[in-house]
Amino acid sequence: MFLASANLYSFLPELCLALALIVQILAFFFRKNVTPKTFYTIAKFALFASSLTAFLFYNQDFGNSFTNNEYTTLFKLIMYLWAWACFYLSLKWFLSQDKISFRFYALALLILIAFSFALSVNNLWFLWALLETAFLLLVLLLKTNADEEGNLTAMTFFYSSLPFSLCAAWGIFYLSQLAGGADYSLVAAALKNSSMNFYLFMACSALLVNMLFKIGLAPFHFLMPKIVSSPCLPVSSFISFIPVFAYYAILIKMAVKVFAPVFVHFQEPLLIFAVLSMIIGVAGANSETNLRRIFAYVALFNLGIVFSELAFFDVRRLYGSFIYLISYMLALSGVYTLFYALKSKGDYLNNLKDISGISLAKPLIAAAMLLCLISMLGLPPMMGFLGLFSLLNGLAALREYWLVAVILAGKLFMAYAYLKVIKVVYFDAKSITLDRVDKGIYLCLFVNIILTTAAAFNPRFFLAILRNFLN
Amino acid sequence: MNPNLPYLLLIALIPLVGAAFVLCGTENTKKFIPNAWAVAILTIVTDLILILRAFYHIKTGYGNMQLSETYVWWEMPRIELTFAVDSFSLLLLLGVFLAVLVGMWFEKNYHDTCKPRIVFALFFLTSLSGFFMAADVFSFFIFFLIMLLPLFMLIGLSGDIKKQAAIFRFMLYNLFGAMLLFAAVIILYNHQNHSILLGDVSSVKLREKGEITLWLTIFVAFLSRIPIWPFHYWIASVNAALKNPLVFVVANLMPLTGIYGFIRFWPNTVPDTAAFCLYFLEIIGVISMFFIALIGVINKDINYKIFAFVTVYYIFFLLGIFLPTDQFILNLGFSLFAFLLIFAAIASLTAYVENALERENLKPLGIFSYMPRVSLCLAVFILAAVGLPLSAMFVNNFVVFAALLDYNIISALLALVALSLAAMSLLREFFLRKSPAPYPADTARCLDIAPPDLCFFLSAAAVLILSFFNPLWFLRG
Amino acid sequence: MFNQLVAALIPLGLLAFLFQKNRMQRTWAALLFVAFFSVVAFSIASFGFESNPKPFIWKWIVSPVINVNLVLKYSPDLDGVAAALFLAVGVALFYNSFCFFEKERLKVAGLAIFLLVMMIVLISAQNMMQLLVAACFIDVLAFYLINDMPAKQKFVFFNLLADMLLMTALALFWIKSSSLNFNALPLFAKNNPYASIVAAFLILAAMMKSGLFLFHDAFLNLKNLSFQRNMLLITSATPLAGAFILYKFMPLMVALKWTEPLIFFAALFTILWALVGTLIVNNMHVRILYFNMCVYGLLFACLAAQYKTFLTFLPAALMCSLVTTIILVLPVIAASNDAFLSHYGAFFNKMKFTACLSLIALCLEIPVWYHFVTLNLNLWIIIALALRLIVLAHILGCIYLGKKVADDKVWSLLRNPHLFYLIPLILLSAALLIFNTDAFSCYAAAFTGIICLVFISRPFRFLNPCLSNSFIQNAQPVMKFYYFLLVLPLTVMGRVLWILIDFLLIERTLLYALQRIVSLLVCCSQKIHAQLKIGGVAFVLCGIAVLLLSFFAKEW
Structure with missing residues (x-):
């Protein structure tokens, strides 16, 4: 009894989220005068509780199939914190647009639960189920407050993912047959003892490709820009951050726990995908004028960089890719916060031309944009530089100088896109009048900038903690 | 001086503090611009005092880095920022601060985008100070990269660039150089697993091909800052179009960073395997000098002529660096110090005149008839610029030029021709403006600089002339 | 002192x-x-x-x-x-x-x-x-x-070049001999292969500074300045500096065989050009400048022929230059600043004292030069000196004798200049007289007689039509020579290089190519991502192909 109750602690974070979901449902159906703030408040407390419980019970397991450790706790905390910021900003959107937010918050909580579970499970079938559930929920989320085009995009996304999901299922089936079970340890042992053949390779590839499609790495990225740009801003911001962290963490966990013996076979393809992502990201970012699409391609480019180090899968070098991811995500979250601030006559601005000359009217917003873009570019003393350096240092240690050159060349080309945005914001004439920016958005921006710059000026404290967690 | 005080860090941070003060000011008030301007001037003057003070606390000489300060930025991977100075870097710092002070002087007259310009100029000063005080490869690179942003913002905000594409090319081109240096720094860092002091880079032993690639990368990175052919095009198209004097001065300080890079690595640090680059660099340098000087002659825009003059001199200093000895480095330093002050003064005064012409819709012919104070100041600086003995440049250029003649007489003579062409083209513009004016006296009203401005520029001229009388000051004894 | x-x-x-x-x-x-x-x-x-x-x-x-x-x-x-x-x-x-x-x-x-x-x-x-x-x-x-802008401009250009050449020569000398002292010159000349280059630069620099032939345009452009400014510039400024600089480096020139003949011939050409100029140019100020150019030609000739007498020759030349300048300026002042010789003539009627004083001062130069003749002065220099005096006498004759051609207003105001203008001439003449009493001889006396004869006869009157020829008066052959030899080729070269390299090679080729590549990349990306179905399938197939290829590559 005592043992069973102790093991339940391992589910506490997820339980908190589930409880919040139930409260939200009850509030939606039974409470009069529900506002977006109601659902946000519930979600906020749930996230706080989840974060606390995840932190406190970071090493609680439930048998072999569900384990928590520093690694899973770290990513859960990251997801919860990012989700919190996302929920807070989304609240502003829902309030200003006067739209119902229940669906968004409910689905988001469900997705968080699914990802949270997926991080901790040690069984391929459970993982598949959870990831597909999360994916389905994402599709439903895409349809939140969507127009016809958005709905079409969501459905296209869903139907496009079906082959990948089915192939992944087949892959898991094959591996479980080979290993005599779908547990990570069994599959890992089986892979260690088996020699690589075509079917085994395809099975592993199916799993990998499914993950890559969901994370949006090239050449499986083709829907991602549209998925990020079509839905409403809260959905777009949620999709840009939470799934990326989740899939990144799960992929690394799978690579360490399951595919370590065979990962060397996927090194070259992953490198090619990474480089392709960078090229497509650069070309796309430079060709677009829609703000969210630009940053969708920027995301693709940066994912390519992250995967360029992941491809080698040197456990000691993971830290570099992780720091890079964190630094890039911090900067991107700053940019997305700014999207919430860029509003004119009640409409949120999407086009690059719309934000010309905002430095005159909103100097703080413009300065924040500048700082975020500097960080993305990798200029010191911002966090982005530390991330870039860490990653490139790792690649140089592996003697992959050509990759260092490719990344730096990519950064150079991507700089053109960033500079275009800076130029529009600072150097072009003012085109439209912006609405007053909510103080909460300024607060978020402030926190974001403080995190980016404080971490840069004194990274030891912050990054040491992260390193301990990763170790 | 308190030995526990982070002296060099203060020199780097004071402009940043000044920038923060200006940033916090409200632009809508009447007194904002004079106050912001006063803060900027005070900041620069404070730093100048600190730099002058630093001279008394170091032993003179090149390469002997003193007043060392180390700050650990990151532990894993270990990144330390190490600052140290020698006479040469202090001289450059002094010259740079004086140049920016001169460039900043007329800023109170330019009300458009004054605040961001002052902020970014001070930020640029911080990054440039950090660059000149960097004692290890990492700090060197970091500040090499940081300074690009304030420069980009300054050039973009000045609003004078007709073709925005020119700014992008300029910026990307500089970023290209920075990325190359980044790659080199990462290779060096990885090889040693920690940051390397600048003087110890030669101790890094790589395979021959690796060494050649590494050093070529570093050289191209530095060359990207200097308007050397074929890289001059991007820099020329931006620099020559800048009308604001502060921005012009700042933009034309960038080649100094490339030159400083060469100074720190050449000749002792560069291994013999990479020394073959010297011949190509020399040839390209001389061709560039000649080419740019010629274009300066045929181009009618005075900004381009000043840019050509500045570029030709920078390449001349670069040729001096390529000498196979560092015996003359301090002479180069003194010459650079005087040169920076001269070009900043010429740029400021010329920009003032050009703006006056544009404002009053006048032609440049004979304009100095109505601007006797400007004419007086410009005459002193232009005469010093063309090589007459009115500054430390005279003796020190003599020494460097003699060394060049000894090393390669043909390139030295070609350099002389280029310098003469650049000087003549500048003089020609000066005389055009000094010709008898074709319009009546009351057409041009109150164009001349005010007496306080005259005092300021005459003080700058006095510093220059004093430097002639004591061209190797503090080297005595 | x-x-x-x-x-x-x-x-x-x-x-x-x-x-x-x-x-x-x-x-x-x-x-x-x-x-x-x-x-x-x-x-x-x-x-x-x-x-x-x-x-x-x-x-x-x-x-x-x-x-x-x-x-x-x-x-x-x-x-x-x-x-x-x-x-x-x-x-x-x-x-x-x-x-x-x-x-x-x-x-x-x-x-x-x-x-x-x-x-x-x-x-x-x-x-x-x-x-x-x-x-x-x-x-x-x-x-x-110099308070005349065109003159200032030319002056600066020529002297800047001269200074650059001087600096180059000294820099080369210093770096090769590790010394900046003059006593290192003979050794440098003997041992060093760069001695000729140094000498060439020094000679060029000195010639430019002193306004010798081919470099005299800056000198002649001083015509619009007031005469006291000209006096200062001619006798106490750059031209004198040029001559003195060359004197200081003569130990080097003497050691090289080719320098002395070169300097000598350049000096002779200068004297010849100057004398011709004095005869055909109408403007009195320009004539004064030509006469002084002749003096500097003589100085350089002295340096080339017998430089050890330079320190005694120079003061004599300067004094005579002063005297010449004053002699020629006095009629200009008297004629209310009308500076054209074609307007002069029969001034003796109204300026007897000045005319006599001028003639006496001119004649008092003869013993000065005779003194040097007795010191074995070079024959060509003697001839040049003599010609100079003869031409000067002729010009004085044209001013003070002959027909009256001056304007009525000028003629009415014509009188001896104020005493203050004459005092320096009187004092200089007295000085010449006092310091050269021992130089009177029959040869000097005979030459004095010739001078007086020339003064009266004015033998070069046949050249007077040149004074009214505008082509001759406005001609600037040397400047045109420079323009076509130096300025125009440089300008053309600059334009050609700018168009060829900056415009064609960089802008239209390099940059254009880069732009096209980037545009192509961007265009392809746009096109591919526009067609979701086809593009998506293509991308996925591409990904699968990469995976398969890597597997089979590893297998093989």
């Missing part, structure tokens, strides 16, 4: 500059002249008799690389030169005090004093750096003395 003199003159010059007044300028200028005269006289009197005067040494540059001392050392050899300089500056200051068409008397006075200081620094130079610095400072001072 020099150090004390310089120490006294510098504050005097500063006073003149700093306390420039618009009112009572003549009074202040006169006072300044008196002060100058007093200072010079006092210095000579007090210190000129010291047998071993202590030099002033200032350790200017002390460094491991280069050490330079600035030395002001008096030497008895320089007596004549110093005296000539004091006289030249004194006369200029005197005229500056009262001549009515000068508006910046105090500034001119200040500049004159500083020029003298710099000339003292130059002539007492014990090392080349001091020489170079002094020469450059003289250029700067002369630049400010």
Whole structure:
């Protein structure tokens, strides 16, 4: 009894989220005068509780199939914190647009639960189920407050993912047959003892490709820009951050726990995908004028960089890719916060031309944009530089100088896109009048900038903690 | 001086503090611009005092880095920022601060985008100070990269660039150089697993091909800052179009960073395997000098002529660096110090005149008839610029030029021709403006600089002339 | 003596500059002249008799690389030169005090004093750096003395080039011989292959500074300046500096075989050109300049032929140059500043005293030159001197004798110039008389007779039609030569290079190619991502193909 109750602690974070979901449902159906703030408040407390419980019970397991450790706790905390910021900003959107937010918050909580579970499970079938559930929920989320085009995009996304999901299922089936079970340890042992053949390779590839499609790495990225740009801003911001962290963490966990013996076979393809992502990201970012699409391609480019180090899968070098991811995500979250601030006559601005000359009217917003873009570019003393350096240092240690050159060349080309945005914001004439920016958005921006710059000026404290967690 | 005080860090941070003060000011008030301007001037003057003070606390000489300060930025991977100075870097710092002070002087007259310009100029000063005080490869690179942003913002905000594409090319081109240096720094860092002091880079032993690639990368990175052919095009198209004097001065300080890079690595640090680059660099340098000087002659825009003059001199200093000895480095330093002050003064005064012409819709012919104070100041600086003995440049250029003649007489003579062409083209513009004016006296009203401005520029001229009388000051004894 | 003199003159010059007044300028200028005269006289009197005067040494540059001392050392050899300089500056200051068409008397006075200081620094130079610095400072001072813009421009261009050549020569000398002292010259000439290059640069620089043939345009452009400014510029500024610089380097020239003939021929061409110019040019100011150009030609010829007599030849040449200038300026002043010789004639009727004084002064030059003839002066130089005097006599004859062609108004106002204009000429003539009493001989007397005959007969009158020929008067053959040989090719080369390299190669080729590549990439990306279905399938297939290829590559 005592043992069973102790093991339940391992589910506490997820339980908190589930409880919040139930409260939200009850509030939606039974409470009069529900506002977006109601659902946000519930979600906020749930996230706080989840974060606390995840932190406190970071090493609680439930048998072999569900384990928590520093690694899973770290990513859960990251997801919860990012989700919190996302929920807070989304609240502003829902309030200003006067739209119902229940669906968004409910689905988001469900997705968080699914990802949270997926991080901790040690069984391929459970993982598949959870990831597909999360994916389905994402599709439903895409349809939140969507127009016809958005709905079409969501459905296209869903139907496009079906082959990948089915192939992944087949892959898991094959591996479980080979290993005599779908547990990570069994599959890992089986892979260690088996020699690589075509079917085994395809099975592993199916799993990998499914993950890559969901994370949006090239050449499986083709829907991602549209998925990020079509839905409403809260959905777009949620999709840009939470799934990326989740899939990144799960992929690394799978690579360490399951595919370590065979990962060397996927090194070259992953490198090619990474480089392709960078090229497509650069070309796309430079060709677009829609703000969210630009940053969708920027995301693709940066994912390519992250995967360029992941491809080698040197456990000691993971830290570099992780720091890079964190630094890039911090900067991107700053940019997305700014999207919430860029509003004119009640409409949120999407086009690059719309934000010309905002430095005159909103100097703080413009300065924040500048700082975020500097960080993305990798200029010191911002966090982005530390991330870039860490990653490139790792690649140089592996003697992959050509990759260092490719990344730096990519950064150079991507700089053109960033500079275009800076130029529009600072150097072009003012085109439209912006609405007053909510103080909460300024607060978020402030926190974001403080995190980016404080971490840069004194990274030891912050990054040491992260390193301990990763170790 | 308190030995526990982070002296060099203060020199780097004071402009940043000044920038923060200006940033916090409200632009809508009447007194904002004079106050912001006063803060900027005070900041620069404070730093100048600190730099002058630093001279008394170091032993003179090149390469002997003193007043060392180390700050650990990151532990894993270990990144330390190490600052140290020698006479040469202090001289450059002094010259740079004086140049920016001169460039900043007329800023109170330019009300458009004054605040961001002052902020970014001070930020640029911080990054440039950090660059000149960097004692290890990492700090060197970091500040090499940081300074690009304030420069980009300054050039973009000045609003004078007709073709925005020119700014992008300029910026990307500089970023290209920075990325190359980044790659080199990462290779060096990885090889040693920690940051390397600048003087110890030669101790890094790589395979021959690796060494050649590494050093070529570093050289191209530095060359990207200097308007050397074929890289001059991007820099020329931006620099020559800048009308604001502060921005012009700042933009034309960038080649100094490339030159400083060469100074720190050449000749002792560069291994013999990479020394073959010297011949190509020399040839390209001389061709560039000649080419740019010629274009300066045929181009009618005075900004381009000043840019050509500045570029030709920078390449001349670069040729001096390529000498196979560092015996003359301090002479180069003194010459650079005087040169920076001269070009900043010429740029400021010329920009003032050009703006006056544009404002009053006048032609440049004979304009100095109505601007006797400007004419007086410009005459002193232009005469010093063309090589007459009115500054430390005279003796020190003599020494460097003699060394060049000894090393390669043909390139030295070609350099002389280029310098003469650049000087003549500048003089020609000066005389055009000094010709008898074709319009009546009351057409041009109150164009001349005010007496306080005259005092300021005459003080700058006095510093220059004093430097002639004591061209190797503090080297005595 | 020099150090004390310089120490006294510098504050005097500063006073003149700093306390420039618009009112009572003549009074202040006169006072300044008196002060100058007093200072010079006092210095000579007090210190000129010291047998071993202590030099002033200032350790200017002390460094491991280069050490330079600035030395002001008096030497008895320089007596004549110093005296000539004091006289030249004194006369200029005197005229500056009262001549009515000068508006910046105090500034001119200040500049004159500083020029003298710099000339003292130059002539007492014990090392080349001091020489170079002094020469450059003289250029700067002369630049400010010239108040005509075109003249200033030409002056700066020529002298800047000359300074660059001088600096190059000295730099090459220093780096090859590790010395900046003049006593290292003979050794350098013997052992060093660069001696010829150094010599060539020095000769060119000296010729440019002194305004010798091919480089005389800057010299002649001084025609629009007032005569006292011209006097200063000619006798105490850059041209003199050029000649003196060459003198200092003669030990090097002497050791090389080709330099002396070159200098000599250049000097002779200069004298010839100058004499022809004096005969055909209508403008009196230009004639004065041509005569002085002739003097410098003579100086260079003396340097080439027998440079050891230069220090005695130079003062004589300067004095005679002064006399010539004054002689030729007096009719211009008398003719209410009408400077064209074609308007002169029969001035003797109204200016008897001036005419006689001028003729006497001219004749008093003959013993001066005869003295040098007796010292075995080169034959060509003697001929040149003689021709110069003959031409001068002819011109004087054209001015004072012949038919009256002046304007009625000019004629009515024509009279002897004020006594103040004549005093310097009288004093100079007296000095020539006193210092050359032992040089009178029958040959000198015979030549004096010839001069008088030339004065009366005016044998070159056949060239008078050239005075009204506008083509000859406005011709600038040398400048055109420079334009087509140097300026035009440089301009064309600049344009061609700019178009070829900057525009065609970089803008239209390199940049264009880069732009096209980037545009192509962007265009392809747009097209591919626009067609979701086809693009998506293609991408996925591409990904699968990569995976399969990598597997099979590993297998093989």
